[in-house]
Amino acid sequence: MPSARTLAIVIRSVEVFESSSIVTVFTRELGKAAALAKGARRLKSPFEGGLDLLSVSDIVLLPRASEALDLLTESAPVERFDTLRRDLAALYAGFHIAQLLSDLTDVHDPHPRLFDAARVTLRRLGEGDLRIRRVARFELFCLRELGLMPSLDTCSHCGRAVVNEGDRVGFAVALGGIVCHECRPGLAQVSLLPRESVAAMRALASPGNDWRNLEEQGRALGWARETIGHVLSHILGRRPRFRPLAGV
Ligand SMILES: [Zn+2]
Numbered sequence: 001m002p003s004a005r006t007l008a009i010v011i012r013s014v015e016v017f018e019s020s021s022i023v024t025v026f027t028r029e030l031g032k033a034a035a036l037a038k039g040a041r042r043l044k045s046p047f048e049g050g051l052d053l054l055s056v057s058d059i060v061l062l063p064r065a066s067e068a069l070d071l072l073t074e075s076a077p078v079e080r081f082d083t084l085r086r087d088l089a090a091l092y093a094g095f096h097i098a099q100l101l102s103d104l105t106d107v108h109d110p111h112p113r114l115f116d117a118a119r120v121t122l123r124r125l126g127e128g129d130l131r132i133r134r135v136a137r138f139e140l141f142c143l144r145e146l147g148l149m150p151s152l153d154t155c156s157h158c159g160r161a162v163v164n165e166g167d168r169v170g171f172a173v174a175l176g177g178i179v180c181h182e183c184r185p186g187l188a189q190v191s192l193l194p195r196e197s198v199a200a201m202r203a204l205a206s207p208g209n210d211w212r213n214l215e216e217q218g219r220a221l222g223w224a225r226e227t228i229g230h231v232l233s234h235i236l237g238r239r240p241r242f243r244p245l246a247g248v
Contacts, residue, residue: 001062001063001064001065003060003061003062003063003073004029004030004060004061004063005058005059005060005061005074006027006028006029006030006058006059006061007027007028007029007056007057007058007059007078007115008025008026008027008028008033008056008057008058008059008061008075009025009026009027009054009055009056009098009101009115009118009119009122010023010024010025010051010052010053010054010055010057011024011025011026011032011053011054011098011099011101011102012024012053012098012102013051013053015041016036019038019039019040019041019042020036020037020038020039020040020041021036021037021040021041021051022034022035022036022037022069023035023037023040023051023072024102025057025059025061025072026098026101026102026105026114026115026118027059027061027110027115028110028112028115028116029110029112030061030063030108030110031105031106031107031108031109031110031111032101032102032105032106032107032108032109033061033063033070033107033108034069034070034107035061035069035070035071035072036069036070036071036072037051037072037075038071040072046073046074046075047072047074047075047076048075048076048077050075050076050077050078051072051075052077052080053098054081054084054091054094054095054098054122055077055078055079055080055081056077056078056079056080056119057075057076057077057078058074058075058076058077058078059072059074059075059076060072060073060074060075061073063108079119079123081094081122081123081125083125083126084122084125086126087125087126087128089128089131089245089246089247090125090126090128090131090246092242092245092246092247093125093131093135093242093246093247093248094122094125095241095242095245095246096135096240096241096242096243096246096248097118097121097122097135097138099240099241099242100138100139100142100232100240101114101118101142103236104142104146104148104235104236105146111145111146113145114141114142114145114146117138117141117142117145118138121134121135121137121138129216130212130216131246131247132216132221132225132247132248133204133211133212133214133216133221135243135246135248136204136221136224136225136228136248137204137205137211139228139232140201140204140205140228141205143231143235144205148231148235149205150171150173150176150177150178150201150227150231151176151177151178152177152178152198152201152202152205153178153202154177154178155177155178155179155180155183156172156175156176156177156178156179157172157175157179157180157183157187158180158182158183160180160182162178162179162180165180165181165195166181166195167194167195168192168193168194168195169192169193169194169195169198170183170184170187170190170191170192170193171190171191171192171193171198171227172187172189172190172191173189173191173227173230173231173234174189174234175187178198191227191230193223193227194219194220194223196219196220196223197219197220197221197222197223197224197227198224199220200214200218200220200221200223200224201224201227201228204224225248229243229248
């Protein structure tokens with residue numbers, strides 16, 4: 001593969017040898033990549049400080065087809081998110097976003113819209129009153145973009161549209177979403193969610209502005225956040241580490 005220039009978010013960085021680093025980047029054009037940055041820690045580094053964790057850089061990557069690391073040949077800083085250096089909860093939220101990008105996406109599988117969503121979310125994490133909702137919105141966007149979105153409108157068991165089924169809606173994490181009242185009795189591990197919390201998840205997953213009107217400390221949002229957390233834990237096989245530290 002020829003070398004490629006792309007925007008990238010640095011999601012992990014490990015020091016290796018005397019002066020080099022192995023960086024994991026989520027790039028806009030090539031998806032996730034693990035690359036060797038030779039001499040990245042030298043005083044006169046060829047990367048101009050363009051390899052800071054959770055920042056956006058303009059990089060040139062030489063992809064390798066095999067299991068070998070890609071090679072990072074150039075990097076220049078494009079955007080730093082200064083809030084993350086001042087606000088610990090925002091920093092943890094940033095780590096959580098990096099972890100989702102790292103653990104849920106495949107190497108060299110590009111998702112430009114997910115890159116853009118991550119960049120915008122990182123930029124806005126300083127808005128404390130909206131942070132929890134922004135992170136939840138990113139989580140749902142990420143799940144949708146990767147084909148992992150829980151079903152919120154049709155029964156995840158029989159496919160029937162679920163409408164006006166009462167105050168509580170069945171939700172089966174293992175099946176991937178809500179279940180209708182006919183399927184519910186025969187299924188194991190179905191939790192019952194207040195109808196408002198399913199509506200809150202729909203608002204968080206929708207493009208409009210309804211998500212802004214959800215109460216930050218409200219019960220509906222609380223249940224929605226908890227349910228998204230269960231879905232992420234089920235997919236990852238463990239609880240997301242930084243999510244509780246970000247207050248999400
Ligand atoms: Zn059903």
